[in-house]
Amino acid sequence: TILTVCSSxxxxxxxxxxxxxxxxxxxxxxxxxxxxxxxxxAIKSLNYEEFLDFLTPKNILIKxxxxxxxTYLKIRDEIKNEEIKCFWDYLxxxxxxxxxxxxxxxxxxxxxxxDCIECNDYLKSENNFNKLKKKLKDxxxxxxxxxxxxxxxxTNTKYDFIYLSNIFDSLxxxxxxxxxxxxxxxxxxxxxxxxxxxMIGVNYLYLYFDDFIFNDYVNxxxxxxxxxxxxxxxxxxxxxSYFSPKxxxxxxxxxxxxYKNIKK
Numbered sequence: 001t002i003l004t005v006c007s008s009x010x011x012x013x014x015x016x017x018x019x020x021x022x023x024x025x026x027x028x029x030x031x032x033x034x035x036x037x038x039x040x041x042a043i044k045s046l047n048y049e050e051f052l053d054f055l056t057p058k059n060i061l062i063k064x065x066x067x068x069x070x071t072y073l074k075i076r077d078e079i080k081n082e083e084i085k086c087f088w089d090y091l092x093x094x095x096x097x098x099x100x101x102x103x104x105x106x107x108x109x110x111x112x113x114x115d116c117i118e119c120n121d122y123l124k125s126e127n128n129f130n131k132l133k134k135k136l137k138d139x140x141x142x143x144x145x146x147x148x149x150x151x152x153x154x155t156n157t158k159y160d161f162i163y164l165s166n167i168f169d170s171l172x173x174x175x176x177x178x179x180x181x182x183x184x185x186x187x188x189x190x191x192x193x194x195x196x197x198x199m200i201g202v203n204y205l206y207l208y209f210d211d212f213i214f215n216d217y218v219n220x221x222x223x224x225x226x227x228x229x230x231x232x233x234x235x236x237x238x239x240x241s242y243f244s245p246k247x248x249x250x251x252x253x254x255x256x257x258x259y260k261n262i263k264k
Contacts, residue, residue, distance in 0.1 A: 002023045006143065027143075027144075041075040047126075050074075066098065072092050197262060202257040239253060
């Protein structure tokens with residue numbers, strides 16, 4: 001049983017493919033729910049190549065394949081929420097696919113098709129995509145429109161895993177110590193929603209040995225920081241970086257910061 005930030009929806013789809021029985025979603029941005037619902041309808045209605053053509057440009061320069069109106073008309077009946085269907089109907093009636101894709105609704109850092117496939121298990125093969133399609137047949141998803149930095153999750157569900165991805169990249173703090181204090185306060189509030197021995201994937205750390213800036217944010221939880229005694233409650237799993245997947249040098253590793261809800 002998993003709770004994950006919604007964002008693009010890919011975390012949820014990868015989790016279902018890899019065995020999650022229940023996946024709930026949260027996001028401060030309500031439009032992530034709308035996009036997730038569109039993508040869910042597309043997976044259910046399209047084959048592998050049609051899905052890729054609809055949601056990812058064939059290359060960074062040619063984008064006229066994305067958000068095709070003809071393809072949207074194939075999938076719109078799978079959108080069961082009438083408010084969300086009206087939202088997408090309006091956009092597809094008034095704007096071209098390329099305008100929608102390049103709008104501020106989506107991340108300004110666009111991934112090309114190759115990156116989308118490499119980053120997502122459910123897109124790594126047509127077989128994986130079809131497995132996910134079968135698993136999604138009777139799945140339902142709860143969505144919480146909350147700011148998890150401030151809001152408590154109003155649910156009686158206890159989760160085995162809560163995935164926060166990179167939301168702490170947007171946590172503002174003047175010093176590293178202030179950042180750590182804020183992070184711990186948020187995590188210790190969220191842990192009330194964990195099962196015994198449940199875990200939180202607190203933050204994905206890119207190239208965590210390096211002092212560098214990613215997406216305009218300082219890599220504040222770099223290696224020197226995570227050894228800080230103030231973070232002794234957390235564990236770190238490191239692995240070859242998304243940026244350097246073939247590298248065997250530890251300096252090129254990414255890491256996941258983990259909190260385990262171990263009952264003593």
